[in-house]
Amino acid sequence: MKICIVTTRHISYNPRVLKEADVFAAHGIDVSVVTVNNNAQQARFDEAMMKERKWRLVTVNFRREIKSEKLRWLFLSLQEKIFSVFSKFTYRYGVAERASLKGFSALARLAKNEEADFYIAHHAEALGIAYAAAKNKGVRFGFDAEDFHTGMSESGSPSDKDSLLSFLEGKYLPHAAYITAASKGIGEAYEKKYGLAKTTTILNVFPKEATTVTSADFPVKFYWYSQVIGPNRSLETLLEAASQIDAPYELHLRGSYCNDAYKEFLQTLIKQKNLQKKVFIHPPIVAERIITDASKYDVGLALETDVSYNRDVCVTNKIFSYLMAGLAIVGTDTYGQKDIFSHFKKAVLLCGKNNADELAQAMLYFIQHPEELTVAKRFAKEAAEERFNWEVESEKLLTLLEEKAGVLQQGPLVLK
Template sequence: MKKILIVTSGQPSLNPRLVKEADALVSNGFDVIVLYQYWNEWGTISDIELLKNKAWKAICVGGTKRNNLIQYFVSRSLHRFGQLLVKYLGARKWIAELAIKRNVLGLIQKAKSIKADLYIGHNLGALPAVVAASKKHHSKYAFDAEDFHRQEQTDDTESTAYQLAKIIEDKYLAQTSYLTAASPLIAEAYQKLYPDLHPIVVNNVFSSKFIQAEKIIEETTLKLFWFSQTVGKKRGIEDVIQAIGLLKNIDVSLTILGNIDDHTRNYFMTFANQASISAEQLQFIEPINPDEIFPFAKKFDIGLALETGYCVNNNIALSNKLFTYLTAGLAIIASETDAQKAFITTNSNVGFSYPIGDVNSLADLILRFDHDRDLLLQTKKNALSLASEKLNWELESTIFLNTVKKVLED
């Protein structure tokens, strides 16, 4: 039985893509181990429920705020030391691994202790670990680019984030056995940087087991839904609040799911009040288990993908939101980032797109769905059909699995 080690500098519950890959590999006869590290308390609580029924082994490295506290604080101190070195010396090759994420050295050490046939990295903090382990054991390594990492946070090429990501990518990616990308445009971006790499697109779709039964629209309220791990400012939420505020004579509500602090909650409540939206129209929901997102989302009519395109990655990525909405059977309203505009153009019967920041156009689309409930119902049916027939993990995983098998056979 071939052994595969998957490494992430985050947590399984915060990386559904990693979990899908691990499940697919185990189901196809591979021995799978996942190395991960603490990111936040919500993820830790969710991991307990997620991991207890998995056929793959998960190992937490680098301590947490509750367990192996000394190890956790040592790794944090080393990371901060690396960041200080970058601050005063600039982003240098010999500092990058220490500064890019917490506990990269711990991931390297643990990964090297596990012999595997293939090492797969998820996110840049994991990339040095899979490279070091593959070299020690004369195996192969691969990388999954869920984002275009060097411009994931900012397009400022002088920024620390850009410089560190560029160093790590240039140092390790060109030699990877394969690179998978989470959108066609991310694949194109990496292809331009590394012409010999030939990235393979594996969309962030979900298992057909999560496809929800068609919901009969009975309520008069038009229900809008947006979610993310963290709720924050300038992520498009302000636009939809303003759009709702323009619609004076329709019954519409907005539900936002994700981690939100009191300051941000108060900011949005004040913003909504200024837009003449009542407290009853705006609801905030705490994070839920990843598998519960689909039946929860089913309660709504329209899924909102409000990306602002603030950096290259945000402009070219296809988020989990789009595919979650399809699987839950929601009509989609998406901002026109390059990736989302291309998606809606290709799949024009599952929703509409609007120019980024154009609140009036967004309001018109909401109003159109409210006034034409037959259109809303048909669009929701189309979303379910697309998820059932084309955009599901059962189909998409064959691309991933065939890639892995080919690499191991070569």
């Protein structure tokens, strides 16, 4: 059997695709991943990760930083802008697809060239590509929702992008053989919005990894990470909470600044709060080093807010990286996080969203109670080893694929 995964991100920043491709390949499935190559640094990470992979990576290359690809980047950028203008008047005739993704047509050609028995789209922008390639081969496709893509606007009202993606999801999702979601809340949101049959939750967990759960360190080391260090990620609330704690501790943040303005803002805020000797900022790392790196700390911070509907219902992979690394967790009470935290309550202290006082109290509790912190760390690792790991979740995915493999011979898709 051959499977083609279509995504719109670099694989080094897309651990969900990596895990999916790896598990399929480990079970003897011929796997290809079709995606974009639009960032030189991320491409270097991709190359390093592919050295030990048993599947193929096929990319559309348009890195602005690479001289030989700059002209193509310019052409695709212009093309995207033109279709974005057209999308103000109509979404039909392939306009929405091309307005949603730079390099759509080139990516679609690569996907159609793959001789696959099944296609899987990751991200709503890839739906049209997976659908068209599947139709071309007379097979079916699935969709994986890592987020509720049309609920990501932080303005309080739907954006133009939300409207575009709503059109694409409404057009293609009813034809999917299955839909998986990264949290119960995300799946429920898709079911409700599009009247879909029940989705399958595949959590953003990690493969089992041997790490030693150590006793609470002194000073206690708190850890937060994300691909992006920027606004609406509770960092301002975190620094306010940290400034209230009159005790030894370290606060470690990992990620890339969204822009220079926010970098300056955050560094100024750290100085204003007199936290220069307590806050340490680290650059991003590839997905395969996340667990090992996290195991150096004591408490993982999962500080989601309800700044968007998606943020309220999602369950990010940082939670499961903390568990696998053997970290206790301080987390906020969003819908998605409360649901998942209920399965390992002894590893978590809960605090209110955007509530610096409650966050400070939770952090201080772990600082002042090192024995309870050590117990919480052990409960976290136990939860990861017994239930919240990729070995368990991947079996759900393989079973789902096996069940849907029977529809592969039903003939070509017809979009009405």
